[in-house]
Amino acid sequence: MGLDRRVFMKTLGLAGTTLALGKSLTAAGKGKDSTEFYGILYDSTRCVGCQTCENTCAENHSLPAPTDSPEAGVIRKTDENRRTVVNLFKTTKGDVFVKNQCMHCNEPACAAACLTQAMYKTKEGPVIWRGNKCMGCRYCMVSCPFDVPKFEFHSANPKITKCDMCYDRIQEGKKPACAENCPAEAIMFGTRRELIHEARKRIGEQPDVYSDIIYGEHEAGGTGEVYVAQVPPIELGFKTNLQNESYPALSKGFLYAVPSVFVLLPVLLLGIHETTRTNKNNQNEGDENE
């Protein structure tokens, strides 16, 4: 019996540890406090495609300046050397420019995916990457519904790169470089509440000019970057099949099941083991008789 008790206590101890770990499983990505996230409202009707945002972004992050310009029919993508790009689309309402970068989701899939908290949603709103924590597994890239994080595949010391909403500037009380320098005032920085309010106001005041969809208001559980434009998002290369629930919610059910399994399954296994023991003893006797 001594052994049995020991085994049981061990199992119980292990199960307890996991339960304690399990409780904090959903701590990240769930912000019910009253802190207001900062975000950016981008207005396609104002953008003139001058690439000032691209240039100033490159300058601020010590990256090479862009060498190509927006062109209809060509999709320029962000990569390890550019964190924002402007594309040109031919739409039902003529030429429309769209800027792309990290969407800074309210509940980012990348941060929920990160097993070291390297990808991190700051309380100010920007989703940032912390190199001293990252192990380069690229699970953030697999999880991000917008395919935003990029990886330096040709470096021995690779980084995950993406727009960080100029987090260092925000901490100094300044606006992100693109918002600060946009000559057309197409990029507006503020709290997300202000931005949604402003977006609704613009649409409401000029319903003929704007499409009535605010992209990012609900997509992927809501994003820090929100868009208004002349035409619906589908004409501008946006992903329109995204769910309105946040992406971390997809694996929540599984993670919630973990603590229960960890407590109940060992007990069940131990129970079966105990009840089948007589079986084993009978067989052992049989072996000895051989």
Added chain:
Amino acid sequence: MKMSNITYPIAKDNDGKTIWKFLISEFKPKGKIFTPFNIISVPVILLGIVLIVIRFWKGIGSITNLTQEVPWGLWIGFDVVTGVAFAGGAYVLTFIVYILNNQKYHSIVRITVLNGFLAYVFYAGALLLDLGRPWNVINPIIGNSFGTSSVLFLVAWHFLLYMLAQLIEFSPAVAEWLGAKRARKILSGMTIAAVIFGITLSTLHQSGLGALYLMAKDKIHPLWYSEFIPILFLVSSIFAGLSMVIFEGSISHKVFFNQISEKHHKEQDGIVRGLSRICAGAMFAYFALQVLIFIHQKRWDLLGTPMGYWYLLEMIGFVLVPMLMFVSGYRSKSINMIKTAAILTMVGVILNRLNVTVIGFKWEEAIRYVPSWMEVVVTLTVIFTEIWIFRWVVRRMPVLRDAPLWAKNQDK
């Protein structure tokens, strides 16, 4: 080499001085040097080592075809996700033998646990090759960087703990090899705890490997994505693991013929038949689940596409057909049919895991990811090195052959 009356050097003379001599003599190769396996594996391993050096020197992109859109390729999809499914035999067999106390399969527990343990060591090793910043790999284990909302965090911890559990399960064999009687007694007393812990960990991380892909909802072809991926991965790991046990057993019984006692040789066919029945049962449950998901998600429209035919091939050709073959092989006592079914099942599991992780991942992308020959060579290097270590252990420790008499007396 006479295996039946092998002597255990340290068991006789356990004063500690001969341990080093014994170990050094054990490190010398045993068996033939120019076997077909050696002739093929050595050049591949050497080439693989060169490629791994290049990978750490010039970056992952220097030898892989990975892209910004497809950041996980063959090394994750095959080495880790598929490899771990095949290593599932260890938890299923320890469940049958130690939890259900079914002694019929006792003789193959050790080799299966060894196989599982090495699989985890090497596939976790393969994971290190795929990490861009492997020097930070300890971050989720120690320190203040716990990403507890991540499925990968769970999987990483479970890999680590499960390797420990398997090491404890296997450790009596090491103690018997070294003749360490006291250690063996302590270690074998820990077996049940390790087994219970190990099965729980396996349940969670076999399903966890599927849960990794839950957030990639829009990136995986709808025929392979559902919220039930974790359960499908768990159930399929049962027959994936057991098919591997059948396959590995049929090879081991040829290669290590002289290690296996007459009694165990005779038992083998009965064991294979028993396993085929369990495989068929698990596959039936898996197939039924797949059908349910298919109907629930109203996937009929997707069947008439190339990916639909591919899905049908996987489900019928490599799940339904081998399942029926397992049943028929069990009834007609045809071991060859069961072995064929096991191989078909393994192909099916490889297909399924690759369909979720690589083939069906970003299936609409204009430029598809196809692994480079260098990725394939590195994968083969990992597999071949594992087989080398496996062979080294089996030839030295009482894995397939009977435990020494003193160990048997200890268990009474």
